[in-house]
Amino acid sequence: MPYHHGDLRRTLLAAAADAVAESxxxxxxxxxxxxxxxxxxxxxxxxxxxxxxxxxxxAAEGYGLLADTVxxxxxxxxxxxxxxxxxxxxxxxxPGHFEVMFHPALYRADDEELSAARARAADALAAGVTARxxxxxxxxxxxxxxxxxxxHGYATLVLAGAVRTDDxxxxxxxxxxxxxxxxxx
Amino acid sequence: MPYHHGDLRRTLLAAAADAVAESxxxxxxxxxxxxxxxxxxxxxxxxxxxxxxxxxxxAAEGYGLLADTVxxxxxxxxxxxxxxxxxxxxxxxxPGHFEVMFHPALYRADDEELSAARARAADALAAGVTARxxxxxxxxxxxxxxxxxxxHGYATLVLAGAVRTDDxxxxxxxxxxxxxxxxxx
DNA sequence: GCGCCGGTCTTGTCAGTGACAAGATATGCG
DNA sequence: CGCATATCTTGTCACTGACAAGACCGGCGC
Numbered sequence: 001m002p003y004h005h006g007d008l009r010r011t012l013l014a015a016a017a018d019a020v021a022e023s024x025x026x027x028x029x030x031x032x033x034x035x036x037x038x039x040x041x042x043x044x045x046x047x048x049x050x051x052x053x054x055x056x057x058x059a060a061e062g063y064g065l066l067a068d069t070v071x072x073x074x075x076x077x078x079x080x081x082x083x084x085x086x087x088x089x090x091x092x093x094x095p096g097h098f099e100v101m102f103h104p105a106l107y108r109a110d111d112e113e114l115s116a117a118r119a120r121a122a123d124a125l126a127a128g129v130t131a132r133x134x135x136x137x138x139x140x141x142x143x144x145x146x147x148x149x150x151x152h153g154y155a156t157l158v159l160a161g162a163v164r165t166d167d168x169x170x171x172x173x174x175x176x177x178x179x180x181x182x183x184x185x
Numbered sequence: 186m187p188y189h190h191g192d193l194r195r196t197l198l199a200a201a202a203d204a205v206a207e208s209x210x211x212x213x214x215x216x217x218x219x220x221x222x223x224x225x226x227x228x229x230x231x232x233x234x235x236x237x238x239x240x241x242x243x244a245a246e247g248y249g250l251l252a253d254t255v256x257x258x259x260x261x262x263x264x265x266x267x268x269x270x271x272x273x274x275x276x277x278x279x280p281g282h283f284e285v286m287f288h289p290a291l292y293r294a295d296d297e298e299l300s301a302a303r304a305r306a307a308d309a310l311a312a313g314v315t316a317r318x319x320x321x322x323x324x325x326x327x328x329x330x331x332x333x334x335x336x337h338g339y340a341t342l343v344l345a346g347a348v349r350t351d352d353x354x355x356x357x358x359x360x361x362x363x364x365x366x367x368x369x370x
Numbered sequence: 371g372c373g374c375c376g377g378t379c380t381t382g383t384c385a386g387t388g389a390c391a392a393g394a395t396a397t398g399c400g
Numbered sequence: 401c402g403c404a405t406a407t408c409t410t411g412t413c414a415c416t417g418a419c420a421a422g423a424c425c426g427g428c429g430c
Binding site for chain 3: 029031032041045049050051
């Protein structure tokens with residue numbers, strides 16, 4: 001085992017995402033993560049400062065991934081329903097990130113890198129709402145909040161085990177179509 | 186100060202709800218709650234066994250309150266939109282309970298009292314969905330999941346600070362009407 | 371009135387944790 | 401080769417959750 005781990009920061013983030021997904025942010029211990037990575041208990045401190053720093057980095061990574069996922073779907077013409085499904089897919093694929101992202105008490109919301117990533121995600125989502133076909137009827141802001149609430153709530157309920165289904169993406173598509181029946185694809 | 190507190194269980198639950206709402210479940214410490222209540226650090230153990238026991242009781246109380254809130258709205262003829270608004274109002278009035286309820290990793294999901302309260306809440310919500318006027322069009326299950334997702338997601342986003350508004354209940358009503366335009370009131 | 375029994379709370383203890391200080395080691399650059 | 405810096409370790413402290421053992425209190429039967 002070399003003295004320098006080589007890629008400790010990335011390793012710790014990945015382990016943290018797994019641990020949060022599995023047992024919740026409260027149950028994650030820096031020492032446990034350090035043990036899994038094969039380093040001493042104080043090594044994570046160097047990279048993240050403290051626990052909030054690690055979760056801040058995790059949230060920032062999550063917002064970046066979300067922005068990528070949603071943007072890719074928008075560019076491939078999935079429509080607002082497709083973007084909603086992509087949002088749900090992101091949450092289910094990255095439950096650890098998702099969990100932390102929407103609990104600001106866990107991290108430093110004023111972090112620069114995090115704010116940038118969050119803004120990028122917000123732009124990606126907003127682009128999908130304003131560009132939808134039937135955008136004439138009703139307030140775009142209200143429709144956007146409704147769309148976000150719908151997919152966010154669905155993802156949260158599935159992750160919490162409150163809603164059970166074999167095919168979450170299909171069900172996500174079905175409920176999104178209830179809200180946006182006019183969406184093209 | 187009498188040796189017996191008199192109402193320690195209730196006092197601890199209330200303090201826990203406040204503390205969770207303020208700083209998240211992770212930041213709540215049994216010792217801090219005990220200090221606030223003016224008892225020793227091991228007193229809570231007697232009533233709840235451990236931290237998971239306390240959060241289990243808090244979640245059960247929350248499901249009971251939710252069932253009461255939603256049922257009252259249904260009986261007063263608020264329709265499915267009114268029930269959705271009541272759901273949001275419950276979440277914003279009891280953020281500590283709401284936070285814990287949908288993080289099963291924090292408590293013992295197989296607890297008897299909790300299961301009963303959760304079933305009561307589920308029945309109250311289901312009664313509203315199946316009784317709505319335009320129940321003919323589409324799958325009732327899908328519509329129910331959509332309704333639940335919408336209001337749950339909206340409440341979660343407002344609590345997380347991701348959506349900001351002066352009048353959450355009015356906005357909740359607006360987005361619920363997008364999903365259920367035919368709802369009577 | 372009295373004893374005692376169960377429920378309530380306290381004190382004391384242990385391992386695990388987050389945070390930090392001080393120092394050791396490796397890496398890259400001149 | 402020599403050194404500055406990034407990276408990691410060891411050691412320490414206060415705090416927490418969990419538990420064991422015992423003290424205290426209220427109400428019950430007698």
